[in-house]
Amino acid sequence: MTEISTDITPAIVAEHGLIPEEYQRINTLLGRAPNMVELGVFSVMWSEHCSYKSTRVHLKTLPTKAAWVIQGPGENAGVIDIGDGDACIFKMESHNHPSFIEPYQGAATGVGGIMRDVFTMGARPIAMMNALRFGEPSHPKTRHLVSGVVSGIGGYGNCMGVPTVGGEVNFHKSFNGNNLVNAMCVGLARTDKIFLSAAKGAGNPVVYFGSKTGRDGIHGATMASAQFDDASEEKRPTVQVGDPFAEKLLLEATLELMATDAIVAIQDMGAAGLTSSSAEMADKGGSGIELDLDKVPQRETHMTAYEMLLSESQERMLAVLKPGREAEAEKIFKKWELDFAVIGVTTDTHRFIARHQGKVVADIPVTALSDEAPIYSRPFEKRAPMSGTPAYDKARPVLASLEKLMAAPDMASRRWIWEQYDNSVMNDTLQHPGGDAAVVRVHGSKKALAITTDVTPRYVKADPVTGGAQAVAEAWRNLTAVGATPLAVTDNLNFGNPQKPEIMGQIVGAIEGIGAACRALDFPVIGGNCSLYNETNGEGILPTPAIGGVGLLKDHARMATIGFKREEDVVILIGETKGHLGQSIYLREIEGREEGACPPLDLAAEKKHGDFVRGLIEAGRLDTVHDLSDGGLLVAIAEMALKGGMGASVGQAAIADAVGFWFGEDQGRYLLAAPFAEAEKIVAEARAAYIPVAELGRTGGDAITLNDKDSMALKTLSAAHEGWFPRFMSGEEIPVRN
Amino acid sequence: MKAAVIVFPASNCDRDAATALEAMTGKKTAMVWHQDNELPAGTDLVVLPGGFSYGDYLRCGAMANQSSIMAAIKAHAEKGGAVLGICNGFQVLTESGLLPGALMRNAGLKFICKPVALEVTETQSAFTRNYAAGQAVTFPVAHGEGNYVADDATLDRLEGEGRVMFRYQNNPNGSARDIAGILNEKRNVLGLMPHPERAVDPATGGSDGRAMFQGLIEALS
Amino acid sequence: MKARVFITLKNGVLDPQGKAIGHALNGLGFASVGEVRQGKVIDIDLSETDAAKAKAALKDMCEKLLANTVIEKYEIEIG
Amino acid sequence: MKARVFITLKNGVLDPQGKAIGHALNGLGFASVGEVRQGKVIDIDLSETDAAKAKAALKDMCEKLLANTVIEKYEIEIG
């Protein structure tokens, strides 16, 4: 076996993404030099992706506990208790780089991967979300990437029969060479049927099931190295291709196996495939593991131990069974026409051992791959937040700006996307894409889960701490706006190169902000994922710590939606409006500048306002709510009008700065609409609670009218709002931002 | 009415169909595995559910049509038993020859999921008896290959014999003559692309689908 | 033995995919492109060594599964 | 001039469709069927009359649009 005897040169070490100090540490831990297979195993286990070596010390500061948290970070996904013996299991993960190389397959396998993380814990996936960031619309690659990513997400999720119910999409030039594809999966399980990955005990069979192993996704640089040239052509690394059909069978078969009590531990094979799943299971179980690679179901001939251990072929799982239960399990996988093999056994040696063709090809203490992995406190530089209020033309006509904003790439309707996703399969979707949060019923009950993903990267860039906190606050606000009690979040931290102090400063700041907001809002972090090194030509992306939030509605009959519902409802604004335009969509789209301070955040006010609004919805007194975010007050009114197919006449006496009033992005605000009598009570109660409140006008008609003077037809706004995406994607229009 | 829902590998609206039927009939629905050879005794209605049987690989419905349960379904239809094919189920029915024509890629080449307005064009069947002729209903669609094609003679015949049961009001997929659902000659097998089982609850997809199941219950009980 | 099966749409059956490809090629400046039709090619490894038997089996596969003869036609190539 | 372009997956790239078709053919009793791979065939009418120019244009079309060269390879046949 050439791969065992190969001399490991500094070049080979570097190709494996390891620095000399790390290689030295491997030698020390092993008490000898590693062979090629072992080097490969270390390289993936010690990679940023698997070891979180740059972020771990900071992630530890996040709040992860609450009475309803069953499982925080550390497993495949987080778990919360939603009452009546039901558990909600969810997680978000990135597939940024693969989606840039091959948008369809990259996005599809991203969806498949996150679903496996959720069903490997015993949950049936019930909803999918996706948070996407692309380069500017005028960039030649953008349309191709949007098209491929969206059809890849749909292609995989639709086949799985899990509704894709929401997400977010931004365009910005910093993503030109580095798009972001973050997918989130939410599943349901019973609290007494949650499966973990700790492979406890010795002598238990380790079983492999799902699809066969091929040479998919093995680290390009390492594969290019010289020692693999004997059967060259066949051995090139290949892009991972998703097989949603196999995944659907894998889901059903896994849940069927879980209905027995044969499983000790189970884990999907995600990044770093067989290596990380087996090593992590042994590590968490405090045991050892021995694998016989000859038993691994293989798709291609002449696969080496290195390839099998590092392959990222999709739709595969690893489980540890109770002894003697192999046949029972095998029967299930036969029924579903999936591969099944016993490929190893747990031991009490605390070693990770792999055999191939009669030889030991890797023998490593398990802790060397986990606890002993390097952790770095990388130097970071916290820059002063961007500040100041940029000047803008205060006399610019408001409604013309509104029309332009409604058709801006970041604001236009995403219907073109969501209509390609099956968002109603499973028959429990109560709020489809297009509202504040998606709402999915807990099958057969009155309960429902609200789900959202949020972050405003331009704020994070301006001020990482406030921006990180704002992402959490906005997620919390979106859940609140439908009437849900926000319960927990999963994060997906997308940043540039952490070895640059400035980028590390963004990471540290964002985590600090996320932690502060989660603490203030009682909204613990139960899982997450980091995607670093998102850079092209040395330019990092806008820092994008995406937050996936989940909340619970106890009775979905008491739920709010954004559309206006009745003529003559009073439109009420909750929260303080100062007209903050720094870093706003208005400033960027209308004035063409990305400047100033991001809006400040008052977490105490945020909580107070949200709790007030949610209380009204829960009491059955309020059914029309929209939170304010990108684009501010007037955009929110327009969205409520378009959704409800009903206009409104709004205004206020003596507005000093109309632009700031209508388009400022002050935080902690909600718009409500309620019939007159109820509205009067709501306003009085808000005043009594010292919550800033204002009556803005009445619903009705087929236009937005400001201060009884200027108006714009909903038809015009709708054409602007609905038109941009289809025109852009059909190639009719490649807008250039002014 | 005793209903059976067929489960093919990667069917994914099987539970939705069963849930809708159970809500309407108050009775348990039998779930029948594609490798079975027989339907449960006394089955009145067979539902071929939506989904991506065999991943929609090769052609939608092609591989499901090779399942062992199909012989029993054909025999059931032959005897006059009711068969309802929804979405992927409709594709299986055309592949099997139980219904004429074929379903091709949507004209816009994209998967489409949205509520669509339909006209109930014919009421002469157990499936549509509880609708009024010409009634407008809304069912969700969710498919990538719902573009119905058949030669002109077949289309003329379907229309002439009153076997076009549902038409799109705004054709979303390029279907010939706006066809959304058709009946077989004996009027006991219906295939349609829209999802009536997703329209039985006002909280989710509206309730226009209820009349279809109510009609079946009345006709088959 | 290796066989290649072509599945293409019958003449007269509209091919939206082919049309879209043709349109896109024209749009990219390939003015000489006229009609475009898209079909499938299926490559099959067969352990059968008798060409006649293989051909018969392939025909059978096409009729039973590979082609939908309502809209598609097939060609078989053995090589 | 008529041209035929074959787009097939590169070796080693997983072909879920081919896998499922092979499985189904075995299930139908075609025991001699081994590996199956599915690809696309694109038939193009060209007004170009010079074969060499046509070939060059077709190659360009494959690189620019018809094939996804990250996972697919192509062959061109002019006839």
Ligand SMILES: Nc1ncnc2c1ncn2[C@@H]1O[C@H](COP(=O)(O)OP(=O)(O)O)[C@@H](O)[C@H]1O
């Ligand atoms: N940014 C983060 N915040 C909190 N927890 C995190 C974060 N990133 C990763 N984690 C946790 O670390 C664990 C390992 O993550 P990951 O390697 O992405 O999981 P998997 O191996 O299932 O893909 C998970 O439990 C995850 O929730």
Ligand SMILES: [Mg+2]
């Ligand atoms: Mg995992």
